[in-house]
Amino acid sequence: xxxxxxxxxxxxxxxxxxxxxxxxxxxxxxxxxxxxxxxxxxxxxxxxxxxxxxxxxxxxxxxxxxxxxxxxxxxxxxxxxxxxxxxxxxxxxxxxxxxxxxxxxxxxxxxxxxxxxxxxxxxxxxxxxxxxxxxxxxxxxxxxxxxxxxxxxxxxxxxxxxxxxxxxxxxxxxxxxxxxxxxxxxxxxxxxxxxxxxxxxxxxxxxxxxxxxxxxxxxxxxxxxxxxxxxxxxxxxxxxxxxxxxxxxxxxxxxxxxxxxxxxxxxxxxxxxxxxxxxxxxxxxxxxxxxxxxxxxxxxxxxxxxxxxxxxxxxxxxxxxxxxxxxxxxxxxxxxxxxxxxxxxxxxxxxxxxxxxxxxxxxxxxxxxxxxxxxxxxxxxxxxxxxxxxxxxxxxxxxxxxxxxxxxxxxxxxxxxxxxxxxxxxxxxxxxxxxxxxxxxxxxxxxxxxxxxxxxxxxxxxxxxxxxxxxxxx
RNA sequence: GGUCCCGUCGUCUAGUGGUUAGGAUAUCUGGUUCUCAUCCAGAAGAUCGCGGGUUCGAAUCCCGCCGGGAUCACCA
Numbered sequence: 013x014x015x016x017x018x019x020x021x022x023x024x025x026x027x028x029x030x031x032x033x034x035x036x037x038x039x040x041x042x043x044x045x046x047x048x049x050x051x052x053x054x055x056x057x058x059x060x061x062x063x064x065x066x067x068x069x070x071x072x073x074x075x076x077x078x079x080x081x082x083x084x085x086x087x088x089x090x091x092x093x094x095x096x097x098x099x100x101x102x103x104x105x106x107x108x109x110x111x112x113x114x115x116x117x118x119x120x121x122x123x124x125x126x127x128x129x130x131x132x133x134x135x136x137x138x139x140x141x142x143x144x145x146x147x148x149x150x151x152x153x154x155x156x157x158x159x160x161x162x163x164x165x166x167x168x169x170x171x172x173x174x175x176x177x178x179x180x181x182x183x184x185x186x187x188x189x190x191x192x193x194x195x196x197x198x199x200x201x202x203x204x205x206x207x208x209x210x211x212x213x214x215x216x217x218x219x220x221x222x223x224x225x226x227x228x229x230x231x232x233x234x235x236x237x238x239x240x241x242x243x244x245x246x247x248x249x250x251x252x253x254x255x256x257x258x259x260x261x262x263x264x265x266x267x268x269x270x271x272x273x274x275x276x277x278x279x280x281x282x283x284x285x286x287x288x289x290x291x292x293x294x295x296x297x298x299x300x301x302x303x304x305x306x307x308x309x310x311x312x313x314x315x316x317x318x319x320x321x322x323x324x325x326x327x328x329x330x331x332x333x334x335x336x337x338x339x340x341x342x343x344x345x346x347x348x349x350x351x352x353x354x355x356x357x358x359x360x361x362x363x364x365x366x367x368x369x370x371x372x373x374x375x376x377x378x379x380x381x382x383x384x385x386x387x388x389x390x391x392x393x394x395x396x397x398x399x400x401x402x403x404x405x406x407x408x409x410x411x412x413x414x415x416x417x418x419x420x421x422x423x424x425x426x427x428x429x430x431x432x433x434x435x436x437x438x439x440x441x442x443x444x445x446x447x448x449x450x451x452x453x454x455x456x457x458x459x460x461x462x463x464x465x466x467x468x469x470x471x472x473x474x475x476x477x478x479x480x481x482x483x484x485x486x
Numbered sequence: 487g488g489u490c491c492c493g494u495c496g497u498c499u500a501g502u503g504g505u506u507a508g509g510a511u512a513u514c515u516g517g518u519u520c521u522c523a524u525c526c527a528g529a530a531g532a533u534c535g536c537g538g539g540u541u542c543g544a545a546u547c548c549c550g551c552c553g554g555g556a557u558c559a560c561c562a
Contacts, residue, residue, distance in 0.1 A: 021562050056561055121560075128559090135487035137558045156560050173491070182489050182558080190560040197562045221490055221557040244492075245555080254555080280498095287499060291509045310499080312492045313555070320498065320511055330524075367523035377522090397520085435519080446520035458522030 014046030016212045018072070018079070019201060021053040022065040025263035028316060029216065029246045029254070031075065032281050036243060037214040038077045039282070039304040049208060050082030052093045053201065055194040071264050075274045076297060081208075089208040094200050101195040104203045104233065105157055105188055113232040114188055116151035117158045119143070141185040157189040159199070159229055166224040171212075171241035171306040178224045186225055202226055206235045214241045214306070217313075218254075241306045244313040246284060254313070267321075271344055271371020276325040285310040294324055322369040329369070334362045346375035348383035356381075359468050363460035377458075381468060384477065385455040387484040392451060397443045403485050406448060410482050412438055413449055414475060422471045427463040452481035 016037040020030060041048040050072065052065055069084060081087025091097055108114035117124075124140070131138040141161060151157050163180035170176055188199040195203070205213060220242045230237045245254040267277055279294045288295075288303045295303070329337060338358050349357060364377045379385065392398045392406070401409075413434060420430045435445055446462050453474055459465050466474050 019562090023562080053562065059561065117560085124560090131558090132487090137488045139558085176490075178489065184558085187560055192560075194560090196560070201562090217491075217556055218562085219557090224490090242491090247555090284498070289500070291500075293498090293510050310492095314499090315497060317497050317511080323511060326523090364523085366525090369523095391521095395521090432519085442519045444520085448520085450520055454521095456521090459520095460522085462520060 014041055014044045014211050015049060015209050016041040016046065016214060017049040017051050017205070017208065017210050018077075019051040019053050019204075020068055021056065021059070021197075022061060022068060023056070023059045024061050024064055025265065026068050026071040027263060028281055028284075031071070031077075031264050031277075032246060032284065033214055033216055033243055034072060034077055035075075035278060035281055036241070036286075036304070036306070036309070037212070038079075039300055040212055040214065040241075040306065041080075042301045043304060046211075047080045048077070049087070049089070049210065050079040050092060051204060051208070052083050053197060054093060054095045055190075055197065055200055057095075057192070057194070067263075067265070074268055075264065075278055077278075094204065095194070097200075097204065098193065098195075100207060101189065101200055101203055105195075105199075108159070108188070108232060109151060109157075111232065113160045114151075114157050115145070115148040115160055116155040117187070118145050118149055118155060137181070139181075139184050141183075144185055153189075153193065154191060156187045156191055158185045159188050159232070161185050161225070161228050162232070164228070166227045168223065168227060168237070168240065170220075170223075171239060172244075172309045173220070173242050173311060176220075176223075182221070182224050183228050184225065198222065198225065199229070202229055202233065202235065205238055206233075210238050212239045212241065214243060217242055217244050241309070243309055244285060244311060247313045247315045269372075271340075271373070272321065272325050273328050273340075276321075276328040279328070280321045280324045284316065285314045294327055326369045330366055332365075334358065334365055337361065337365060341371055341374060344371045344374040346379045346382060348379060349381075352382055356468070363464055363468065380454040380456040380459065381465075384480070387481065388455055389484070391455065391457070392448075395447060395451070397441070398447055398451070401444070407482055407485050409438060409440065409445060409448055410452055410478055410485070413445075413452075414478050414482075417466075417471070417474060417478070420471070422467055422474070424463050424467045427466050431463060449478075453477045455481075 018034040018037050020026065020034075026034075038048045040046070050069070052068075054060055054065070065083070069082075072079065079085065081089060081092060083092040105114060119127075127140070127143050128138045140158070141163070144160070149155070161183045163183040165177065165179055166183075167175070167177040186198050187196050189195050204210075223240065223242075227237060247254065264277065268274065275297060276294075278297055278300065282295060282300050282304065283293070286304065286309050289308065335358070338361050341357075341361060345352075345357060360378050360381045361374075364374070368374065368377065398406070416430045416434045417427075420426050431446070431449075435442060438445060450459060450462050450465070453466060453469065469477075
């Protein structure tokens with residue numbers, strides 16, 4: 013039974029980088045009907061951010077990365093919050109002490125800092141074990157507890173990175189338990205993954221250089237290491253640095269709020285560094301579960317390109333039934349639409365669906381259906397066809413339009429007939445006549461096809477707006 | 487500085503000794519009786535980081551170099 017976990021620390025919101033490791037872990041579990049576990053790594057109470065645990069949970073849920081075991085849903089391997097597991101770490105720490113593989117750190121933080129600066133000055137990597145005390149005091153909890161490492165060569169396989177190896181020079185005596193009584197990540201995650209029977213550890217690249225140290229500890233603990241997979245970082249839009257909150261890495265919930273579809277987000281994030289070897293570009297969640305494999309995950313970091321995300325999201329939006337899409341749009345309509353009847357909004361949505369990239373674009377794409385936009389003569393003076401006509405000609409054309417449309421029943425079919433008739437009678441090119449009518453009835457930068465737009469607006473509103481436009485032009 | 491990882495169109499990528507180096511996106515052009523978008527057609531865009539080697543033949547294998555990244559916390 014495959015068991016994977018996502019083990020974030022509740023220190024802030026979840027951004028795309030975090031989501032991706034969660035997604036990959038979820039996919040690995042789900043494709044074999046395995047178990048996906050959420051574990052909160054809250055061992056640093058200084059960095060803990062109020063409310064972020066709930067935020068993490070909300071983010072996973074909204075993306076559909078449902079976990080089978082976790083702090084709020086329980087499970088047979090709990091507790092799922094590290095701060096509730098302190099006695100478990102104590103138990104394993106005592107085993108190490110008894111085996112002579114852990115000892116109390118007698119130095120003050122200042123003294124250790126001095127060692128570190130010395131090493132830096134000599135351009136050497138800092139190794140605590142070079143200062144390992146001969147006769148450490150008995151550990152009473154007032155000192156950090158350190159791992160007594162056994163420096164050696166480590167070779168291991170990483171599902172993404174392949175075969176890796178390092179020499180003894182990277183192995184050090186890291187801290188297992190801090191003076192506040194909490195374990196470090198380095199210690200806690202190994203104990204927890206073992207106690208929770210985790211089979212695959214999927215984590216970000218920042219941990220790869222620590223893996224040999226973990227391997228060393230696994231040996232001392234006599235625990236068989238799980239399968240490991242290291243996924244590369246997602247890069248920010250500019251530069252080659254890991255995408256971080258500083259570079260505007262957005263909270264995934266911000267994308268949801270902007271009207272990106274969870275399915276689209278999942279597809280996009282999965283294909284950032286993974287593909288199935290075919291030319292398929294977007295994947296449903298089910299396809300991902302079926303086709304995903306760690307060994308096809310890219311070793312190099314991928315750049316987060318919001319433009320591509322917009323395209324993916326647009327393609328999901330276009331593929332949906334308008335009715336289904338409509339159920340997602342409730343929070344996105346412009347204020348002026350609040351009194352508009354549902355069928356009217358639904359019709360409007362049908363017209364803009366194919367140009368919609370994300371839901372919060374709805375107001376700018378639809379506002380003229382719900383309110384009279386201010387007359388903006390720039391739309392005419394900057395139009396490459398319309399600017400050639402003088403005001404009198406424009407007014408004449410609009411008056412002809414008024415007369416013709418007054419006869420129409422405003423069905424799309426009849427509107428098209430009337431508009432075509434107008435075209436012949438006025439002897440104008442569509443680029444002139446239709447542009448003018450479009451502008452005069454919407455005063456918007458862009459709008460759906462003319463007959464369809466007028467059909468939705470209806471006769472009264474259309475004729476009113478043309479009248480108003482004539483007034484404005486005079 | 488030590489250690490480890492990475493390096494194919496702007497971007498995401500296909501590619502594991504023989505391909506006109508493929509796709510997608512973005513950009514540009516044309517078409518779809520008007521705009522924006524969709525859709526369709528087309529263009530441009532990659533000396534496969536660089537230099538050696540192995541080979542009849544290398545983006546693919548080997549070596550060196552360069553560039554980028556990660557890490558060297560009582561953070562995870």
